[in-house]
Amino acid sequence: MSVSTKAAPVADQEMLISGCAAIAQALRLSDIDVVTAYPIRPYDTVMQAVAKLISNGELDAEYIVAASEHDQFEIVKHASAVGARVFCGSSGVGWMYAMEAIAVTPALRLPMVALVGNRALDDPGAFGCEHNDALCVRDLGWMLTWVDTAQEALDTALIAYRVAEDRRVFLPCAIGADGAFLTHSEVLVKVPNKEKVDQFLPKYDRGDKLLHPDNPITIAPQVNEDWVMEIRKQNDDAMRRARGVIQEAYRDFHKIFGRQGGNPFVESYMAEDADVILFGQGTLSLPVKVGIRKLREQGHKVGFVRLRWLRPFPTPEVQETLSRAKAVGVIDRDYSFGSPNHGAVLYNELRSALYDLPNRPHVISFICGLGGREVTLDSVTEMSEILLKVAKTGKVEQPNYWIGVRG
Amino acid sequence: MTGSIEVVYRGIFQKTLGQRITRGIVLAAVKEGKVGISFGRYGDSPERNGIPAKSFAVVADNEEDLQTYLSRYEPTDNDVTVAVDDTLCKGVESWAWYGLQPINKLTQPGGVVLTTSMQSPEELLEDCHRKDTEWSLAVLKGIASFSGLWVYKDDHTDVRVLGAIARLAPHVVKLESVEAAIQDEWQDELKVTSARKAYERVETRKVGPDEGNPEKPYEFQLPKWWEMKEGLVIPGIPVKQDVEGWEGGYRPGRNPTFKKFATRTMRPVIDFEICTKCTLCWLQCPDSCFDVTPTGHYDANMEACCGCGVCEAVCPVEKCVTMVNEAAFGDNASQFEMYEKDTDTYKSWLKGKIEDKVTTDRYHGFQLRGKYEEEVQEIIREVTK
Ligand code: SF4
Ligand code: SF4
Numbered sequence: 001m002s003v004s005t006k007a008a009p010v011a012d013q014e015m016l017i018s019g020c021a022a023i024a025q026a027l028r029l030s031d032i033d034v035v036t037a038y039p040i041r042p043y044d045t046v047m048q049a050v051a052k053l054i055s056n057g058e059l060d061a062e063y064i065v066a067a068s069e070h071d072q073f074e075i076v077k078h079a080s081a082v083g084a085r086v087f088c089g090s091s092g093v094g095w096m097y098a099m100e101a102i103a104v105t106p107a108l109r110l111p112m113v114a115l116v117g118n119r120a121l122d123d124p125g126a127f128g129c130e131h132n133d134a135l136c137v138r139d140l141g142w143m144l145t146w147v148d149t150a151q152e153a154l155d156t157a158l159i160a161y162r163v164a165e166d167r168r169v170f171l172p173c174a175i176g177a178d179g180a181f182l183t184h185s186e187v188l189v190k191v192p193n194k195e196k197v198d199q200f201l202p203k204y205d206r207g208d209k210l211l212h213p214d215n216p217i218t219i220a221p222q223v224n225e226d227w228v229m230e231i232r233k234q235n236d237d238a239m240r241r242a243r244g245v246i247q248e249a250y251r252d253f254h255k256i257f258g259r260q261g262g263n264p265f266v267e268s269y270m271a272e273d274a275d276v277i278l279f280g281q282g283t284l285s286l287p288v289k290v291g292i293r294k295l296r297e298q299g300h301k302v303g304f305v306r307l308r309w310l311r312p313f314p315t316p317e318v319q320e321t322l323s324r325a326k327a328v329g330v331i332d333r334d335y336s337f338g339s340p341n342h343g344a345v346l347y348n349e350l351r352s353a354l355y356d357l358p359n360r361p362h363v364i365s366f367i368c369g370l371g372g373r374e375v376t377l378d379s380v381t382e383m384s385e386i387l388l389k390v391a392k393t394g395k396v397e398q399p400n401y402w403i404g405v406r407g
Numbered sequence: 408m409t410g411s412i413e414v415v416y417r418g419i420f421q422k423t424l425g426q427r428i429t430r431g432i433v434l435a436a437v438k439e440g441k442v443g444i445s446f447g448r449y450g451d452s453p454e455r456n457g458i459p460a461k462s463f464a465v466v467a468d469n470e471e472d473l474q475t476y477l478s479r480y481e482p483t484d485n486d487v488t489v490a491v492d493d494t495l496c497k498g499v500e501s502w503a504w505y506g507l508q509p510i511n512k513l514t515q516p517g518g519v520v521l522t523t524s525m526q527s528p529e530e531l532l533e534d535c536h537r538k539d540t541e542w543s544l545a546v547l548k549g550i551a552s553f554s555g556l557w558v559y560k561d562d563h564t565d566v567r568v569l570g571a572i573a574r575l576a577p578h579v580v581k582l583e584s585v586e587a588a589i590q591d592e593w594q595d596e597l598k599v600t601s602a603r604k605a606y607e608r609v610e611t612r613k614v615g616p617d618e619g620n621p622e623k624p625y626e627f628q629l630p631k632w633w634e635m636k637e638g639l640v641i642p643g644i645p646v647k648q649d650v651e652g653w654e655g656g657y658r659p660g661r662n663p664t665f666k667k668f669a670t671r672t673m674r675p676v677i678d679f680e681i682c683t684k685c686t687l688c689w690l691q692c693p694d695s696c697f698d699v700t701p702t703g704h705y706d707a708n709m710e711a712c713c714g715c716g717v718c719e720a721v722c723p724v725e726k727c728v729t730m731v732n733e734a735a736f737g738d739n740a741s742q743f744e745m746y747e748k749d750t751d752t753y754k755s756w757l758k759g760k761i762e763d764k765v766t767t768d769r770y771h772g773f774q775l776r777g778k779y780e781e782e783v784q785e786i787i788r789e790v791t792k
Contacts, residue, residue, distance in 0.1 A: 184447055374480045
């Protein structure tokens with residue numbers, strides 16, 4: 001499928017745009033071929049931004065308005081199989097409604113990139129940010145990354161295509177973006193020029209997996225128990241390889257664009273000498289960093305580590321950044337009812353990742369900021385004080401806290 | 408040094424306007440080497456016609472100051488609060504919070520509430536709630552913008568507000584940077600002129616803590632998690648309210664925590680003399696706003712009416728129900744009670760409201776549809792003169 005872009009700016013440009021519009025810019029620069037749309041807040045802002053780019057003649061792509069989220073993902077799945085670079089996305093229950101199509105995408109090795117504008121699952125009808133929607137693909141072979149700023153959203157979308165479409169990987173990648181805080185806030189974003197992106201992102205080439213009359217193949221046959229486990233093992237192998245491909249992609253990205261030079265998997269903020277560390281993902285980094293600056297002024301050694309990739313989970317980096325702390329508090333903007341210690345998803349992931357360390361920090365679970373509730377400075381102070389007490393006494397009185405719930 | 412501007416607008420037809428104003432502030436601040444962010448009060452969504460909603464701009468000298476300010480999420484001490492519809496001065500109730508928020512609630516002490524209005528500051532102060540501290544009321548002459556969502560009818564309200572802000576809060580953005588940003592964003596010299604004229608023409612009046620509407624806006628305490636019914640169960644609203652002395656009358660139960668009247672830009676006034684008691688308004692009102700009086704009349708209850716205009720559209724009697732600009736009213740008193748107390752006074756009151764075209768004409772879903780587009784050129788001529 002040939003694609004051309006008109007009116008693409010030559011030089012890097014600064015634009016005042018939202019997180020969703022930043023993703024749309026990445027899609028323009030990636031020359032996507034097929035995009036499907038079905039509205040649900042907050043993802044739908046990207047859909048509007050892409051439509052605008054197409055109508056302005058800045059992007060030449062098939063824009064297919066689907067009959068539902070399920071159709072949305074089915075359409076791009078098939079388009080990806082015939083060699084189109086595709087984009088799709090949804091939020092909350094929309095993402096869940098498409099789950100049957102989403103769940104099987106990794107096995108087909110279709111490198112779709114999707115945006116999940118994180119939203120609470122209805123009922124109750126709500127549209128504030130919660131991470132349980134995107135987390136539903138955690139175990140299915142999707143790569144899963146969370147972004148913090150509109151700039152990171154743009155950069156990560158470009159990186160996501162590069163990694164997903166790498167033949168060593170060929171897995172779909174979902175980008176989690178906190179609804180409202182990121183998707184709907186406008187800030188200045190550096191939008192690179194197309195030439196640089198072309199240097200970074202090769203054309204999508206399915207090779208011998210291309211569904212085409214010249215390449216007669218069958219995809220996704222019915223199989224019995226003689227085959228399934230091997231297919232799963234292939235997925236596992238691809239996910240293991242993704243780690244190195246992600247590292248390569250960030251290295252090249254930094255070389256070409258001069259950004260994203262840090263650790264691809266975790267961002268660490270004042271964590272090196274910290275006694276206690278808060279750990280989380282997405283936009284909560286803003287209040288946490290501000291809170292930490294205040295606590296540091298009072299002499300408390302508090303740090304923050306932000307997880308950028310949840311799948312593949314960066315076990316070595318997480319171990320390395322957290323091993324020196326006495327206590328780690330995991331802020332989950334999600335829940336996992338009935339899970340160990342009644343903690344939530346990130347908490348249990350992290351505890352498991354730290355288990356093999358000879359000297360493990362204590363790990364405390366904080367459930368905070370559900371349904372779009374703000375993670376406030378007071379919440380950050382409250383969580384830090386709990387951790388500082390654990391660090392001082394060496395005792396965990398309570399493994400899990402709900403922070404900011406009325407009651 | 409940080410500065411913040413809050414724009415209170417009416418969803419959904421002023422959404423684009425709200426965004427353009429807060430974007431404009433950030434773009435202007437960037438011209439001064441500052442950083443900034445423009446965002447909506449997301450919880451206001453989903454926006455419906457008339458529902459008050461907010462857009463914010465925060466600017467700072469550097470990234471760190473900006474982060475510090477933003478970590479509290481909603482700017483609570485705005486340098487300027489803009490109400491792009493003067494009826495918002497009566498207070499705002501949105502989907503994002505419970506209770507009626509005074510228009511100046513998030514204006515910092517000594518800060519400014521700026522509104523586009525044809526009313527005098529004194530008239531507007533009857534609407535604006537009192538504040539503990541001193542503040543200022545600024546008026547930019549003009550009617551409430553009906554610029555629209557998808558098809559934006561550019562009436563220059565965006566740049567006029569930007570120009571006025573440059574005058575009222577030069578520490579946030581200066582006029583030169585506003586002009587430069589307008590030039591960049593819209594390449595329109597006439598829009599720059601509009602901004603400059605607004606800068607010159609905006610009028611400000613200091614307001615003391617003892618001035619303004621003394622009413623206490625309604626507010627609610629939210630329940631704790633263990634106080635709430637489990638299973639997303641919400642107790643039903645009683646079907647009927649008992650009203651003393653209303654034997655034979657009927658007042659339906661209404662949601663005590665979400666009243667909706669802050670959504671109203673126009674309200675129905677009813678000529679009870681010619682009403683045939685046909686029941687159509689009562690049947691068709693989407694919000695069950697009509698109280699049935701003991702005499703069998705239908706009295707639109709202004710604590711509940713969102714001003715949709717359906718009653719006017721369905722009433723079969725000519726000139727019996729008339730939608731009038733909300734700006735023309737000072738309270739939510741019952742029209743029927745007024746009528747019963749003194750019919751002649753009511754009739755002249757009614758006549759006055761309907762005929763007072765200066766304050767009462769305005770644009771609405773059912774009224775003057777499409778007319779605004781025709782008038783935009785006239786508005787622009789006026790504001791750039
Ligand atoms: S304008 Fe009329 S129909 Fe609409 S809510 Fe008010 S009383 Fe009801
Ligand atoms: S629709 Fe008009 S005539 Fe009929 S009851 Fe209502 S106000 Fe009276």
